[in-house]
Amino acid sequence: xxxxxxxxxxxxxxxxxxxxxxxxxxxxxxxxxxxxxxxxxxxxxxxxxxxxxxxxxxxxxxxxxxxxxxxxxxxxxxxxxxxxxxxxxxxxxxxxxxxxxxxxxxxxxxxxxxxxxxxxxxxxxxxxxxxxxxxxxxxxxxxxxxxxxxxxxxxxxxxxxxxxxxxxxxxxxxxxxxxxxxxxxxxxxxxxxxxxxxxxxxxxxxxxxxxxxxxxxxxxxxxxxxxxxxxxxxxxxxxxxxxxxxxxxxxxxxxxxxxxxxxxxxxxxxxxxxxxxxxxxxxxxxxxxxxxxxxxxxxxxxxxxxxxxxxxxxxxxxxxxxxxxxxxxxxxxxxxxxxxxxxxxxxxxxxxxxxxxxxxxxxxxxxxxxxxxxxxxxxxxxxxxxxxxxxxxxxxxx
Numbered sequence: 001x002x003x004x005x006x007x008x009x010x011x012x013x014x015x016x017x018x019x020x021x022x023x024x025x026x027x028x029x030x031x032x033x034x035x036x037x038x039x040x041x042x043x044x045x046x047x048x049x050x051x052x053x054x055x056x057x058x059x060x061x062x063x064x065x066x067x068x069x070x071x072x073x074x075x076x077x078x079x080x081x082x083x084x085x086x087x088x089x090x091x092x093x094x095x096x097x098x099x100x101x102x103x104x105x106x107x108x109x110x111x112x113x114x115x116x117x118x119x120x121x122x123x124x125x126x127x128x129x130x131x132x133x134x135x136x137x138x139x140x141x142x143x144x145x146x147x148x149x150x151x152x153x154x155x156x157x158x159x160x161x162x163x164x165x166x167x168x169x170x171x172x173x174x175x176x177x178x179x180x181x182x183x184x185x186x187x188x189x190x191x192x193x194x195x196x197x198x199x200x201x202x203x204x205x206x207x208x209x210x211x212x213x214x215x216x217x218x219x220x221x222x223x224x225x226x227x228x229x230x231x232x233x234x235x236x237x238x239x240x241x242x243x244x245x246x247x248x249x250x251x252x253x254x255x256x257x258x259x260x261x262x263x264x265x266x267x268x269x270x271x272x273x274x275x276x277x278x279x280x281x282x283x284x285x286x287x288x289x290x291x292x293x294x295x296x297x298x299x300x301x302x303x304x305x306x307x308x309x310x311x312x313x314x315x316x317x318x319x320x321x322x323x324x325x326x327x328x329x330x331x332x333x334x335x336x337x338x339x340x341x342x343x344x345x346x347x348x349x350x351x352x353x354x355x356x357x358x359x360x361x362x363x364x365x366x367x368x369x370x371x372x373x374x375x376x377x378x379x380x381x382x383x384x385x386x387x388x389x390x391x392x393x394x395x396x397x398x
Contacts, residue, residue: 102153119247140289159286200237202360208372210343215250224264247370255292262299280313294322
């Protein structure tokens with residue numbers, strides 16, 4: 001704000017004072033002299049000349065003004081000097097300053113955990129890049145708390161402690177073949193994590209598959225496939241899936257969509273109340289700004305019982321992201337606006353072609369963590385193969 005005020009003051013000082021226009025007065029004085037001492041014919045001729053010169057001067061002045069306007073607009077658009085861009089630049093500077101304030105409150109260990117929230121940094125942790133990746137993660141909390149540094153810092157520190165206690169780095173690297181030296185993850189610990197997560201995920205309850213039109217990856221949850229609940233690993237399979245969705249996202253803000261298929265759902269698929277509450281608290285407190293939209297597809301009436309229990313646990317901003325969708329209402333299905341048919345299953349939109357059967361071994365061991373489950377197999381039709389190749393090419397570039 002101070003920078004913007006000083007800039008405007010300087011601009012005012014730099015503005016030249018308007019020159020006094022003496023041209024007209026000069027011509028009128030000369031005309032009066034001729035009328036007094038010269039012939040009327042000479043005076044009339046001089047008056048005509050004066051009018052012609054005045055018109056010429058007015059035309060030149062207008063042309064100069066128009067040229068000046070064009071030059072100003074061109075420079076403004078090229079170098080970002082418009083008032084709106086000035087405001088954005090100042091906002092970016094303020095945000096940068098506030099994030100630095102947050103990071104100054106972190107210990108060395110917390111800074112490393114903060115940077116490792118990025119899978120890119122986790123795979124190749126370079127000390128020279130630590131600050132940049134830590135900033136990218138911290139800024140989510142600053143925006144979620146609307147610029148309130150103390151609240152954002154507190155939530156960030158709580159999340160860093162959560163990531164340490166839950167061994168989020170181990171969760172993400174459970175199926176990686178190469179573990180960086182800086183990651184203290186033994187072979188026996190990795191095998192344990194891989195075995196537990198594979199057991200949970202192999203049922204096809206959760207997976208990352210497909211992108212919306214803006215490049216957001218899709219976190220898919222199918223409750224009917226639930227085969228039991230484990231107090232530790234049920235939560236960790238969802239953490240694995242959300243972390244993988246974030247790592248796979250191509251969106252500018254790295255957000256993801258969560259889509260829940262409620263077809264075939266019954267209350268026996270529902271988690272125990274305590275586990276459901278922990279699940280809600282985990283997403284609310286530690287994944288600030290990671291989810292763009294939560295889309296509940298064909299939720300039955302029985303789901304209302306669970307909804308009434310868990311709804312109060314959600315922040316208002318999260319509730320606003322939740323949309324109940326009926327695929328029977330083809331004319332008003334938001335998924336048709338968000339997704340192309342090649343990136344959606346038929347239960348998401350009736351013409352969806354992303355219906356390949358889930359294979360846990362391929363998903364967990366053969367597909368990189370920062371890529372979704374591949375779209376289509378090579379045995380399917382030519383159109384689907386072309387769509388799958390396009391998706392694979394895009395994810396490879398990412």
